[in-house]
Structure formats: C-alpha cells, structure tokens
Amino acid sequence: MTEAPLTADEYRELLSAALEEAAYADTRRPTAHSLFMPDSHRTALYVDTTVVPGGRGVGKTFWYRSLLDDGLRELAAAEYRIRRLNRLRVHRGYGFDWISECYPGPGDLNGMIASGEQPYDIWYTVLLVALGHEELRALTEWPEKVAWVRAHPGPAQRTVERADRQAYDENIVHLLLFDALEHLHHDRRQADRLVGGILRLALQMRFGTRNIRLKVFVRPDMFDAARLHFPDASKLSGYAARLEWSRTDLYGLLFHFLGNEDGDGDSHLAGLAYRFRRMTGGWEPHAGGTRHVPPALLRNDEPTQSLLFEQIADPFMGADFRKGKPYTWLPNHLMDGNGRISPRSFLKALRRAAEVTRTSCPDHGWALHQEAIRKGVQEASLGRVAEVSEDTPWVELAIKPLAGYQVPIAEPTVLGVWKDMDLSAALARDSAQYAQADRxxxxxxxxxxxxxxxxxxxxxxxxxxxxERRSDGRLDLPDVYRIAFGLGRKGGIPKPAP
Structure with missing residues (x-):
C-alpha cells in the first residue's frame, strides 16, 4: 500500500456516499461509473448464452440495460475479452420500460392470451418487428400484428432467413433481449406459458439460424416452471449461465464503488476515493479515466479483501473471534435459502451500518461498529422482504401469519396456521385483485x-x-427473510424495533 489508510470517519463518509444509490438499482440506469464486472458473470454475456437465470437484485436488469447501451457494451467487451459483443445489433424483446413499438405491454398480453393467442406467435411477431418487417411496422396494434404473422407464415419465415443471411454477410449478430418476465401476466400459469413461448423461440433461433440469438434474463423458478409448457426447454440448460455472487464478488463490488466515487461535484469525496485507490494500489483507469478497475486481488482474493475490510469494520462480531468476523458474518446472514446473496442487500446493509455508527458512536475506532452491522442486516431484511412482497405478494400472504413463531418450525404447524386462515382463499382473492386491476x-x-x-x-x-433442516425435517427461514417477517430464533438477530 502506498498511502496511509483513511480514518474511520473518512471511511464512513465514503461508504455513505458511494453506496447511496444501492437501493435504486432497478430504476437507475447503469453507467460506466457503476459498471462492475465479476469474473463469474462473464459466461452470462456470451452471445450464445441463451438463458440467464437469477433472483431479485442480482443484476438481470443491470446487464439487460448494459447490453442495450453501446458504450457499456463496448466496455464489457474489452474487460471480459468478448469481441463478439462489439458485433451485435441489440433489440428489446421485453422489459420494464413500456415501449409499444418494440413489444406488447401487460394489457395487450393479457388481452391476447385471453383471446387464445399462442405465446410463441406473440414472441415470433416481436422478433419480426425487431428485424424490420415492413408490413408489421405499418400496423399499430399488437393483436393485428400477431394475426398477420399467423396468416402469413411464408413471408414471416423469409424475413428471418433474409435477416440471418444479411447478418452473416455483415459479420454481425441480431440479439433480442428479454427481462422482467415476472411481470408478464398476473396468473402464474399464464406467465409460465409466455416464458415457455420465449424459450421455444430462443431454441428455434439457436439451432435454425447462424446470426440471430435471444438472451433471456429470468428468475430460476420461472425457468424451471416454463419447461412444463415447453418440454424441449431442457435443451437450453446447456446454454444457460446463472447470475450469482460469491463472497469475493460482493466485496469486490464494494471496493469498486469506494474507488469510483466521483463525489458528484464534491471534491472532498472524490479526493477520498482517490486516496483509497492510492492506498490499495493497482487500479486501472478506463473510459478516459472516468472509471477505475480494482486490481485482481481486491476483486478475487479473500485474504486481501479480509485484510482491507479489517480496516473498515470491527475485528469481531462480539467480544472475540467466537462470534465471527464481519467479513464472513455479514454475507452469511444475508444469504437466502439457496445460499445466494443479493448485492443490493449487501450494499444496503453496509450503508446503514455506516449511518448507525456515525450517529450512535461517531468516535468509534472503526468505520463500522459490530452492532451497527447487525442493524444493517435488519435494514437489508426489511428491504428484501419488501422486494419479495412486491414481486410475489403471495409470499407475504403465506409467511406473515407465522410472525411470532420460533424457527425452526414443524411443517404441520405451518400447514395448520395456513388452514386456519384459509390461505388458499386469500391467494385466490389476491390473484383476482391483480387480474381486475385497471393498471x-x-x-x-x-x-x-x-x-x-x-x-x-x-x-x-x-x-x-x-x-428444510436435514437433521429433523423442520422448516427454517434464513435471516434475510426471518427478521423482517417477525419470526424468532434463539440467539438470533431480533426483529427491528418500530
């Protein structure tokens, strides 16, 4: 290291500023400043990787939008050494943004599915529009477009063949991107059918053309369920790459944000980021010096990361090592039941820990107090439960009645609570509410x-x-959900105080 470490107060300033946007990852557009590329995500960006499964907050929308951006795609091509990314013509297949000229919105999808349209026909039409089929562009409404394609299979197929030949001659690849598939339809079975239609089209383009590809960012459970509606979807498993974050990826992301904080006009904050880069050494400037890439050891080496984090956080989560070290304790308590961690939850927990330390014990010798880190996990749990309740409100309906119980909990107890409250009827009412919504x-x-x-x-x-506990079969909830849902655990982190 070539410069004296930052003080605890300076670290807190830098953490609070650099992680401020962590809660808005889905609504803020990716920039060169925020573009962090874990080594484990490289395979997901291969042009021939068709399915990219990932849970909420792991980066599906981030990569979807980054691939749509010519500048960010160029950065990814250079850093990941994937030259084909520079030879793409990228199109929107579906996403959060309402862009009716590219794909039908939820209202059109609901109407077409209700009228008996086949999901494959809908997405085939979207592809043809992306490839520039003139007759389709002249039509305004999506039901009209889909009806035209169904009535003219020959011209439709010739459009695909012609676009494929031209792309081959020009040495480019047409790439159609899909994201936000959990928002396709209020009925889960219909949503699964729609995803199945996308996967069927993706497989057909994968084997039937040379230079037309689909990339589908999808929740893992939806990918698994869609196979029931499209049996050949299992063939796509060989062209899938899951978005996951290891512990070193998470800390690499943290250090990336600390080293790339530009202060948004605040020279003091930009100066702290500069000192952090000088202190740790080995950063490479990219994009004209507006983006700095952390050295490999800061991205991938646990001993190096742990040593640096010991300058930021308390050495232990209690009086001594028996309570664990923050470097391992924090991600362990943010894992879901599949052992996966959302980077958004991780960054929100750290920012909250910095704020709590500054207000509760500003003279503390480290930037993050152990109790503040626990508060950060509580905050992350609240955020994670809010996310899952927004995406899948039925989860909240199922878990909320268990508040006050201790985990691990016997399955018959859970089923008894659900029967007493008539959960099935509550789920039916909830589904009807969304089905009849005007929005x-x-x-x-x-x-x-x-x-x-x-x-x-x-x-x-x-x-x-x-x-499910292997020892006795009782059910458990990981802390990232348990805390905010109000279930107890002996010796565990308590629910946040009101």
Whole structure:
C-alpha cells in the first residue's frame, strides 16, 4: 500500500456516499461509473448464452440495460475479452420500460392470451418487428400484428432467413433481449406459458439460424416452471449461465464503488476515493479515466479483501473471534435459502451500518461498529422482504401469519396456521385483485399451486424463502427473510424495533 489508510470517519463518509444509490438499482440506469464486472458473470454475456437465470437484485436488469447501451457494451467487451459483443445489433424483446413499438405491454398480453393467442406467435411477431418487417411496422396494434404473422407464415419465415443471411454477410449478430418476465401476466400459469413461448423461440433461433440469438434474463423458478409448457426447454440448460455472487464478488463490488466515487461535484469525496485507490494500489483507469478497475486481488482474493475490510469494520462480531468476523458474518446472514446473496442487500446493509455508527458512536475506532452491522442486516431484511412482497405478494400472504413463531418450525404447524386462515382463499382473492386491476403495471406472479398447501412449501423453498433442516425435517427461514417477517430464533438477530 502506498498511502496511509483513511480514518474511520473518512471511511464512513465514503461508504455513505458511494453506496447511496444501492437501493435504486432497478430504476437507475447503469453507467460506466457503476459498471462492475465479476469474473463469474462473464459466461452470462456470451452471445450464445441463451438463458440467464437469477433472483431479485442480482443484476438481470443491470446487464439487460448494459447490453442495450453501446458504450457499456463496448466496455464489457474489452474487460471480459468478448469481441463478439462489439458485433451485435441489440433489440428489446421485453422489459420494464413500456415501449409499444418494440413489444406488447401487460394489457395487450393479457388481452391476447385471453383471446387464445399462442405465446410463441406473440414472441415470433416481436422478433419480426425487431428485424424490420415492413408490413408489421405499418400496423399499430399488437393483436393485428400477431394475426398477420399467423396468416402469413411464408413471408414471416423469409424475413428471418433474409435477416440471418444479411447478418452473416455483415459479420454481425441480431440479439433480442428479454427481462422482467415476472411481470408478464398476473396468473402464474399464464406467465409460465409466455416464458415457455420465449424459450421455444430462443431454441428455434439457436439451432435454425447462424446470426440471430435471444438472451433471456429470468428468475430460476420461472425457468424451471416454463419447461412444463415447453418440454424441449431442457435443451437450453446447456446454454444457460446463472447470475450469482460469491463472497469475493460482493466485496469486490464494494471496493469498486469506494474507488469510483466521483463525489458528484464534491471534491472532498472524490479526493477520498482517490486516496483509497492510492492506498490499495493497482487500479486501472478506463473510459478516459472516468472509471477505475480494482486490481485482481481486491476483486478475487479473500485474504486481501479480509485484510482491507479489517480496516473498515470491527475485528469481531462480539467480544472475540467466537462470534465471527464481519467479513464472513455479514454475507452469511444475508444469504437466502439457496445460499445466494443479493448485492443490493449487501450494499444496503453496509450503508446503514455506516449511518448507525456515525450517529450512535461517531468516535468509534472503526468505520463500522459490530452492532451497527447487525442493524444493517435488519435494514437489508426489511428491504428484501419488501422486494419479495412486491414481486410475489403471495409470499407475504403465506409467511406473515407465522410472525411470532420460533424457527425452526414443524411443517404441520405451518400447514395448520395456513388452514386456519384459509390461505388458499386469500391467494385466490389476491390473484383476482391483480387480474381486475385497471393498471396493468400491477401484474404480479402468483404461486403455481395455490390450492395445494404442501406444494406451497416446495415453492417457497425453490424461491429461497424457506429451507428444510436435514437433521429433523423442520422448516427454517434464513435471516434475510426471518427478521423482517417477525419470526424468532434463539440467539438470533431480533426483529427491528418500530
């Protein structure tokens, strides 16, 4: 290290500023400043990687939008050494943004599915529009476009063949991107059918053309369920790359944000980031010096990361090593039931820990106090539960009645609580509420089997909200969900005070 470490107060300033946008990852557009590229995500960006499964907050929308941006795609091509990314013509297949010229919105999708349109025909039409089919561009409404394609299979196929030949001659690849698929339809079964239609089209383009590809960012449980509606979807497993974050990835992301904080006009904050880069050494300037890439050891080496984090956080989560070190303790308590961690939860926990330390014990010798880190996990749990309740409100309906119980908890106890409250009826009312809403943006994903309570437990386990103890078969909830949902655990982090 070539410069004296930052003080505890300076670290707190830098953490608070650099992590301020962590809670807005879905609504803020990616920039060169925020573009961090974990080595584990490289495969997901291969042009021939068709399916990219990932849970909430792991970067599906981030990469979807980054691939749509020519400048960010160029940066990714250079850093990941994927030259084909520079030879793409990227199109929107579906996403959060309402862009009716590119794809139908939830209202149109609901109407077409209700009228009996096949999902494959809908997405085939989207592809043809992206490839510039003139007759389709002259039509305004999506039901009209889909009807035209269904009535003219020959001209439709010739459009694909012609676009494929031209792309081959020009040495480019047409890439159609799909994201936000949990918002396709309020009925989970229909959403799964729609995803199945996308996967069927993706497989057909993968094997039937040389230079037309789809990339589908999808929740893992939806990818698994879609296979029931498209049996050949299993063939796509060989062209899938899951978005996951290891512990070193998470800390690499943290250090990336600290070293890239530009202060937004605040020269003092920009100076702290500069000192952090000088202190740790080995950063490479990219994008004209507006973006700095951390050295490999800061991105991938646990001993190096742990040593640096010991300058930031308390050495232990208690009086001594028996309570654990913050470097390992924090990600362990943010894992879901599938062992996966959302980087958003991780960054929010750290920012909250910095704020609590500054207000509660500003003279503390480290930037992050152990109790403040616990408060950060509580905050992250609240955020994670808010996310899962927004995407899958049925999860909240199922878990909220268990508040006050201790985990681990016997399965018959859970089923008894659900039967007493008539959970199946509550799920039916919830589904009807979204189905009849005048605002199609309220589309949400329901459970696959709302009337089968034991299978709801299976779905919760697939989502990572519940786990099953191998020793005695009782059910458990990981802390990232347990805390905010108000379930207790002997010796565990308590629910946040009101």
């Amino acid at each position: 199609p943006e309220l589309v949400r994903t329901g459970p696959r089997h709302p009337d089968d309570l034991p299978r709801l437990i299976t779905e919760l386990r697939e989502l990572g909200v519940m786990t």
